[in-house]
Amino acid sequence: MSSNTPMMRQYLEIKSQHPDAILFFRLGDFYEMFMDDAVTASRVLGLTLTSRNKGAAEQVPLCGIPYHSSQGYIARLIDNGFKVAICEQVEDPRDAKGIVRREVVQVVTPGLVVDSDNLQPKENNFLLALTAGEEGVPGLSCIDITTGAFRLTECRNLDELRSEILSLDPREVLLPGEGSGLELEAALRPVLEGRLVTRLPEWVFEEDRARRLLLDFFAVANLQGFGCEHLRVGVQAAGAVLHYLRETLQGSLEHIRSLSPYLAAEHLILDAATRRNLELTAAQGEGRKKGSLLGVMDRTVTAMGGRKLRHWIQYPLADVARIRARLAAVGELRDKAGVRDELREALEGVHDLERLGARIAMASAGAKDLTALRASLEKLPGIRAGVAQLEAPLSVRLAAAIDPLEDVRQLIAEALVDDPPFVLREGGLIRDGFHAELDELRLISRQGKGWIAQLELQERERTGIGSLKVRYNKVFGYYIEITRTHLARVPEDYERRQTLVNAERFVTPALKDYESKVLGAEERIQALEYDLFQEVRRQVAAQGSRLQGTADALAELDVLAGLADLAHEADYACPEVDESTRLHIEEGRHPVVERMHLGERFVPNDVLLDTEENQLLVITGPNMAGKSTFMRQVALITLMAHMGSFVPARAARIGLVDRIFTRVGASDNLASGQSTFMVEMTETANILHNATPRSLIILDEIGRGTSTFDGLSIAWAVAEYLHDQARVAAKTLFATHYHELADLALTRERVKNWNVALREWNDQVIFLRKIVKGSASHSYGIQVARLAGIPAAVVERAKEVLRNLEAGEFGREGEPRLARSRKRPSAPNPQLSLFGDGEDALRRRLEEIDVSVLTPLEALNLLDGLKKLV
Incomplete structure (x- = not known):
């Protein structure tokens, strides 16, 4: 360093304090980057890379950007997973004795973005901290610095932790940089992909240190008032979050006023596979809101309401009283159209009070932010007057929680001009007569x-x-x-x-x-x-808790009014939610599919599931007939009811559900070396280990990733297990192409057969989209193949092969003869019947069988043989 110029020595010293960030070093009207930072920034930002000390033996890579247009460049670096340390001149060059003093005034990371231009209005921007306790219990804490929402929890296992990470969708994750942290990172690698992982020293996560940090920050004697005294591992993670904030942010953290614990038992649990398969917040394969449940349900008119709705979808309630309170509020707003319309119109003029309050508290708000706050506060009297016309207990509570903040509004109105400039240091901000x-x-x-x-x-x-x-x-x-x-x-x-x-x-x-x-x-x-x-900004920031409470109440009102508007417009029904284990939906519809323009009318369907007579429904029928749509709509209607939303049905009774499981679709997990079938079996194992009689299970084509006999055997055994194990005994929709599973209804009393109705016409199939009792006799795969455009020659050959298979075209050793000849006389199928060829052989074999020791597959094949004999 001694051989460098004073300026470069200053740069290197500051850079050493922020080795993992790209340093924006202020030089006059530019931010300059040097050495490795310059190489990286030039590549990511498309900047011209030049050098310092041209002609010297050792040249220093250099690139720069104008300081006044830095926000766009910072956003691009953050989006690419980098941190940016902003180093400013902190003294007037005219007063400097020697080199101008510079300091890092802000470190911007993906999890700590506060600039609204770099944020999605209706999405939280979470920073997450993870750690594993001594007994392997994962602890989690998250914060959205733009709103002050600070939470923690403990998960029962890694699967639950993975689900939480996917639900929160953090842009940055804090982990211990050694020991258990490395093991945790390895186990979570697939769900951490694409997120910035910041490694902290292990001592940052020590419980005693984390607890002291939280107690000092909130100025309390213990954490009992927050309800998280007993969540030791969660407290460790929360302490790490607070440590990182203090080390990284230069602004005030006064808007963080509470630490909120939450536990899985408080919500309907949705694992990672279920969130993905039900397309709750983004359509599969596209990652976009359009085509998801959120895309259909979002009628909110404020950014904070949009974030609240997303949270409700990701964390449905598991408390009947709270669900009914929401339903009552939605129902009243649906019926009182005038009040609802006035309320929504007034809310449209309300800016994002949560993020405005956070920027004001962190002293990063400009004059236009304060005038936006004033304009929003001017809407509050009208909103309170509208809510005062409502009688639902939840609406009454929310009305009381709306503080008009008249003193804050008056202060801003008296102090600031109506249209202040963006730049704060050039005057033109304060109104005449104020001072x-x-x-x-x-x-x-x-x-x-x-x-x-x-x-x-x-x-x-x-x-x-x-x-x-x-x-x-x-x-x-x-x-x-x-x-x-x-x-x-x-x-x-x-x-x-x-x-x-x-x-x-x-x-x-x-x-x-x-x-x-x-x-x-x-x-x-x-x-x-x-x-x-x-001074005005400080006075407004001092009222932050009042502003935060009002913002939360307005967000909830926005969601309730939006749900009411959707219920009115889409003809949704109020579900009856109770403590039973019964699930009865009349004329249910898929909330997303029914709103797509698919060229045909959506056909509603009924379903009845319980734990007494209709626990497991085996659903058969061809591809494209609507089995998956039907099963998903049952799951989505159940979830919507637990949110406190009306549902797309004529009527619905929804007994409280603790978890929704789905095993749908085929996908590899190459990152962890898992094949399609391995993923299928892993997800199925998770269901069998964690389901309870209060769970709802959606299974689509279990066993299709392996050979026919293996797949059928697994599907049969899984269905039996779900029925027979009292610990599980969950309400289940089981779609399959294995028609043999229909025979389960003969041996298991709570298994019922349903199928998707269709009609055949001139060798074509017409899908009726109606779920009816009984099992399908064929899969109609060849007809579907024709619809997909398979060449006619392939279709005709497939029909011949199918006829040979159905006629039992197998040799005595069980090998198919269809590969050697296209046409053969019909003969019994020894591979399916287990009995060899001929009626006499079948009779002899029947006399030798002890039916009490048959496996499910042997029993299945025996039934097949008896059918052929008859």
Whole structure:
């Protein structure tokens, strides 16, 4: 370092304090980046890479950006997973003795973005901390610095932790940088992909240190008041979050006023596979809101309402009383259309109070943020008047929680002009009449400028020089300019200041006196306005808890009004939610599919599931007939009811559900080395280990990822297990192409057969989209293949092969003969029947069988043989 210039030594010293961030080093009107930072930034941002010390043996890579357009560049670096440390000049170069002093004033990371231009309005931006306790219990804490929402929880296992990570969708994750943290990172690698992982020393996660940090920050004696005293591992993670905030952010954290614990038992649990398969917040394969449940349900008109709705979808309630309270509020708003419309119209004018409050508390808010807050507060009396017309207990509670904040509104209205500038240090912020000294300085400034104009007129008359002008520049201040042709008329009291090619510049004692007053007043005005603005901002920030409470109440009202509007427009019904284990939906519809323009009318369907007679429904029928849509709509209607939303059905009774499981679709997990079938079996194992009689299970084509016999055997055994194990015994929809599973209804009392109705016409299938009792006799796969455009020759050959298979075209050793010949006489199928060829062999075999020891597959094949014998 000693061989570098003083400026580069300063740069290297500051860079050493932020080794994992790209350092924006302020040099005049530019942010400069050097060495590795310059190479990285030039690649990501498309900047020209140059070098310092050109011609020297050791050249330093260099690139830069104008400081006034830095936000866009910072956003692109953050989106690519980088941190940015902003280093500013913290003293006036004119006052510097030697090199200008510089300091890092802000570190921007993906999890700590506060600039609204770099945020999605209706999505939280979470920073997450993870750790594993001594007994392997994962602890989690998350914060959205833009709203102040600070939460923690403990998960029962890694699967539950993975689900939480996917639900919160954090942009940055904090982990211990050694020991258990490395093991945790390895186990979570697939769900951490694409997120910035920041590794902290292990001592940051120590329980005693984390607890002390939280107690000091909230100024409390213990954490019992927050309800998280017993969540030891969660507290460790929360302490790590707070440590990181203090080390990284330079602004105030006063808007973080509470620490909220939450547990899985408080919500309907949705694992990662279920969230993905049900497309709750994003459509599969597209990652977009459109085509998801959120895309259909979001009628919110505020950003904070949009975030609240997303949270409700991701964390449905598991408490009947709270669900019914929401339903009552939605129902009243649906019925009172006038009140609902007025409320939604008033809410449209409300800005994002949560994020405004956070920026104000962190001293990063500008004057336009405060005027936006004032405009929003002006809407509150009308909103309160509208809510006052509602009688539902939840609406009444929310109305009481709306603080009109009249004192805050009045302060901003009296202090700030209606349309303040973006720049805070150049004046024009404060309204006339707000501050006596400022008004006096403004008067001096205005009078001074008028005096200058009057002086120009007087001097023209006195000298007889019509072209005389009084002008101003930043170097010389005010001066009198006279062209060379009139220099002979210059009075003796003029003092020459500057000589130009065609003119001379002069000053007078009177002009110098007024200049000092006017220019001094201008500088004092700008400084005083900035000080006054900061004081107003501090006073508003002091009311942050009131603002936060009001924002939360408005967000909830926005969601309730949006759900009511959707229920009215889409003809949704109020579900009856109770403590039973019964699930009965009449004329249910898929909330997303019914709103798509698919060229046909959506066909509603009924379903009845319980734990007494209709626990497991085996659903058969061809592909494209609607099995998956039907099963998903049952799951979505159940979830919507637990949110407190009306549902797309004529009527619904929804017994409280603790978890929704889905095993749908085929996908590899190459990152963890898992094949499609392995993923299928892993998800199925998770269901069998964690389901309870209060769970709802959606299974689609279990066993299809392996051979026919293996797959059928697994599907049969899984269905039996779900029925027979009292610990599980969950309500289940089981779609399959294995028609043999229909025979389960003969041996298991709570298994029922349903199928998707269709009609055949001229070798074509017509899908009726109706779920009816009974099992399907065929899969109609060949007809579906024709619809997909499979060549006619392939379709015809497939029909021949199918006829041979159905006729039992197998050799005595169980090998298919269809590969050797297209046509053979019909014969019994030993591979399916287990009995060899011929009726006599079947009779002899029946006499030898002890049916009490048959496996499910053997029993299945026995039934098949008996059918053929009959």
